[in-house]
Structures are given as structure tokens and as C-alpha cells.
Amino acid sequence: MYYRWQRMSSLKPRTVLMMGTVYVMLCFVAVLLLLPSDAEEKENRSSKIQALQVEAWQGSSKRGGRPRNIFFSSEGREDDLVQPARVESHSSLGRKTFNTSRYVPVQNKSFIPSNPTTFENSFRQTELSDIFIGVKTTEIYHDTRLPVLFETWLDGADVRKQTYFFTDADSPKYSKETDGHFINTHCAARHTRQGLCCKMGHIFSTYLQSGKRWWCNVDDDNYLNIGNLLKLLRSYRHDKDYYLGRSSTSSEITVYDVGDKRNLGKKKVNEPRPPRRQTSFWFATGGAGVCISRSLAVKMSTYAGMNEFPHICNRINLPDDVSIAFIIVDILGIPLTKIGDMHSHLAVLRNLHENQVKNAVTLSYRMHSEKAVNSVMLKSAAFNTTVDPTRFKSIHCLLHPEAGICPGA
Numbered sequence: 001m002y003y004r005w006q007r008m009s010s011l012k013p014r015t016v017l018m019m020g021t022v023y024v025m026l027c028f029v030a031v032l033l034l035l036p037s038d039a040e041e042k043e044n045r046s047s048k049i050q051a052l053q054v055e056a057w058q059g060s061s062k063r064g065g066r067p068r069n070i071f072f073s074s075e076g077r078e079d080d081l082v083q084p085a086r087v088e089s090h091s092s093l094g095r096k097t098f099n100t101s102r103y104v105p106v107q108n109k110s111f112i113p114s115n116p117t118t119f120e121n122s123f124r125q126t127e128l129s130d131i132f133i134g135v136k137t138t139e140i141y142h143d144t145r146l147p148v149l150f151e152t153w154l155d156g157a158d159v160r161k162q163t164y165f166f167t168d169a170d171s172p173k174y175s176k177e178t179d180g181h182f183i184n185t186h187c188a189a190r191h192t193r194q195g196l197c198c199k200m201g202h203i204f205s206t207y208l209q210s211g212k213r214w215w216c217n218v219d220d221d222n223y224l225n226i227g228n229l230l231k232l233l234r235s236y237r238h239d240k241d242y243y244l245g246r247s248s249t250s251s252e253i254t255v256y257d258v259g260d261k262r263n264l265g266k267k268k269v270n271e272p273r274p275p276r277r278q279t280s281f282w283f284a285t286g287g288a289g290v291c292i293s294r295s296l297a298v299k300m301s302t303y304a305g306m307n308e309f310p311h312i313c314n315r316i317n318l319p320d321d322v323s324i325a326f327i328i329v330d331i332l333g334i335p336l337t338k339i340g341d342m343h344s345h346l347a348v349l350r351n352l353h354e355n356q357v358k359n360a361v362t363l364s365y366r367m368h369s370e371k372a373v374n375s376v377m378l379k380s381a382a383f384n385t386t387v388d389p390t391r392f393k394s395i396h397c398l399l400h401p402e403a404g405i406c407p408g409a
């Protein structure tokens with residue numbers, strides 16, 4: 001340093017001035033090069049926002065006995081998930097009872113579910129177009145149960161657009177009627193655990209790919225009041241974990257989890273069976289309809305997709321609605337939010353007052369032969385029970401007297 005200063009001091013002042021100017025210019029150019037370009041700046045800003053989004057999104061998963069460090073790829077779609085490494089996990093009781101999978105983010109891909117969690121999208125009001133409505137049906141009910149749905153709550157193009165039927169046979173007629181929303185799952189057409197769980201796995205996977213804020217699932221003997229459904233869903237956040245439905249039992253259901261049989265290997269003769277784990281929880285009965293928020297559904301994707309869900313049903317040996325609750329309440333630690341305005345035919349429907357019928361989100365009926373044995377009873381019904389055995393037409397006219405099917409409309 002000292003040597004350089006000595007050499008400088010022997011130069012002429014003009015030369016020193018010129019060298020100084022050149023030096024300052026070089027510094028200026030260097031500073032310009034180091035500043036981030038417009039595009040880079042935008043990218044930095046967006047990755048900061050994404051980091052905040054991830055934080056907000058993951059924040060809600062820190063409660064309860066839910067698995068941690070589960071990451072999802074963009075849209076939270078199953079097919080984007082990287083194949084997991086098998087890791088030992090835990091149940092909500094803290095015992096090592098089964099293996100589960102840990103998912104890692106896909107390289108060079110944003111793993112933020114983009115549709116429901118972008119800031120500008122999250123805070124607007126939920127609309128009908130944000131809801132995925134799944135209807136579970138089967139071939140023998142195509143012509144007996146579906147027509148009244150199309151005449152009543154499914155009479156508008158806007159509702160049909162959101163609704164997908166899941167069945168076990170092809171039907172060109174209903175494919176046309178639903179604009180292709182009539183999906184043959186090729187599951188067994190039987191009211192068995194296997195048949196129902198296979199179908200529910202398909203419904204879940206299709207919902208997940210839709211990217212919608214809410215997944216609402218109903219049976220083909222449900223009347224869905226779309227206006228009341230919207231009101232209900234607008235009072236809950238789709239980006240928090242919600243499991244909405246009706247409990248039809250007077251206490252929690254107790255189930256025995258035998259673990260994932262795929263992990264057991266071949267049983268040797270006289271080898272004792274691994275211990276069963278007992279657990280209890282409230283579940284939403286499928287016959288009253290169930291709604292699940294996007295945030296929760298994304299977390300369920302490890303267990304509820306069409307490849308995994310039948311194994312969950314096998315673990316507890318119970319049908320689809322209880323197995324959905326097993327994933328949500330037992331594995332993920334999210335409780336059922338009980339909705340009194342959702343009704344199944346497991347309750348006595350004739351006891352409902354007109355106001356309860358008007359406020360209902362879902363209603364149902366149960367038929368025995370040609371006669372409805374459990375259905376809503378209205379004081380001044382638009383149709384008699386011969387024309388309207390399910391009472392859905394009369395309910396629809398009570399709610400929408402202007403609808404095409406209603407007398408005097």
C-alpha cells in the first residue's frame with residue numbers, strides 16, 4: 001500500500017484527476033451491474049411472498065397429532081407428489097402402529113397449492129364455482145334416483161357445472177345430461193366396504209385435481225339446497241382445516257386399527273397377530289352430505305386418493321364415511337364440525353318443521369318399495385305423494401316457487 005502511494009505522488013495533478021474520474025466511473029458501472037434487474041427484483045419479491053404463504057399454510061398444521069413436515073407440490077395434486085421414502089410414523093395415540101410416507105417438494109417446482117392460497121384469491125367471497133359437488137351413485141339407481149335430482153336441485157346449468165356423478169357403469173344418456181360429468185369408476189357395483197371405498201377414493205382424487213375451495217359429497221338420495229350450502233361455506237375458511245357434516249351416532253364410534261396389511265409381510269404359522277389399536281372419534285354420516293375444505297383435503301391426499309383409500313378402509317374394516325373420519329380426526333387430528341342443518345334419513349324426517357326444511361343444507365328420504373317410509377312432511381305441499389314420493393319436488397317448490405316444475409310457475 002505504502003509503495004503504491006509513493007508512485008501516485010510522483011504523477012502530475014492532471015493525470016491524477018483523469019485517473020480519479022476513470023476510477024469513479026468504473027465504480028458506478030460496477031454498482032449498476034450488481035443491482036438486480038427488474039425481473040430479478042420481481043422474482044425475489046414473489047419468492048418472499050411464497051415463503052410467507054408457505055408459513056401461513058403450514059402454520060395451521062402445527063396442532064394436534066398430525067404428521068409434520070409434509071410438503072405438497074403445486075396445486076397439492078396427487079400426481080405431482082414425489083414418491084416417498086418409507087418412514088416410521090405415529091398415530092394420534094403416539095404409538096408406533098403403522099408406516100406412513102413423508103413427501104418432499106418436487107425440485108424446481110413451487111409446492112404451494114396455487115389456486116386456494118394466492119393472496120388475492122384467498123380473501124374473496126366463496127362462490128358456487130368454488131365448490132366441487134360429488135354425487136355417489138350406482139347403476140341400479142340411475143333411473144330411479146337421479147331423475148328427481150335433475151328436476152329439482154340440479155335444474156340449473158350453474159349447479160350442474162359444479163357437480164360430478166361417480167358411478168359403476170357407463171351411461172351415454174347421463175353423460176350427455178351432465179355434459180360429461182358422469183364418471184364410471186369401474187368399482188364394484190355393490191354396497192360393500194370395497195365397492196364404496198373404491199368409489200370414494202376416485203371422488204377424492206377427482207376433487208383434488210379440480211383445485212376447488214370446497215369438496216362437498218352427497219348421496220344420490222340427498223336434496224342439496226345450494227343457497228344454504230353457499231351461506232354455510234361462506235362462514236368457514238377454505239384455507240383452514242374444516243370437516244363439516246352431521247353426526248348420526250349418539251357417541252363417538254370406536255374402531256380397531258389393525259395397521260396397513262401391506263406392511264405386515266406373510267404371516268407365519270402360529271405367529272401372534274400384531275396388536276390392534278383402539279381409537280374413538282365422531283364421524284360425519286355420508287347420507288347427510290359432507291363438506292371438506294381445500295386446506296384439509298390437501299393434507300388428506302397421502303391417505304384418501306384412489307390408490308390409498310381402500311387400504312385405509314381395510315385398516316379399520318369400516319365403510320367410506322367412517323374411514324374418511326379416521327383419516328381426518330384420528331390421523332390428522334382435525335375434529336368434526338357438526339352441522340345441524342344437514343339431514344340424513346337415519347333421523348325421522350317427518351318431524352322437521354317447515355323452517356328447518358327451509359334452513360336445511362341437505363335433506364334425504366328412504367323408500368321402501370314404491371312408498372317413502374321416511375321423508376319430509378310439508379303442511380301445504382305442491383305435489384301429492386304419488387307424484388312426488390321422495391318429497392323433493394315439493395321441497396323444491398317451497399324454496400323456489402318460480403321453478404319450472406312448480407304449479408302456477
Ligand code: UDP
Nearest residue numbers: 136137138141189190191192219220221287
Ligand atoms: N351405492 C353405491 N353402490 C352400491 C349401493 C349404493 O355406490 O352398490 C351408493 C348409493 O348410490 C348412495 C349411497 O351409496 O349414494 C348410499 O346407498 P343407499 O342410500 O342405498 O344406502 P344407505 O347407506 O343410505 O342406507
Ligand code: MN
Nearest residue numbers: 219221287345
Ligand atoms: Mn340412503
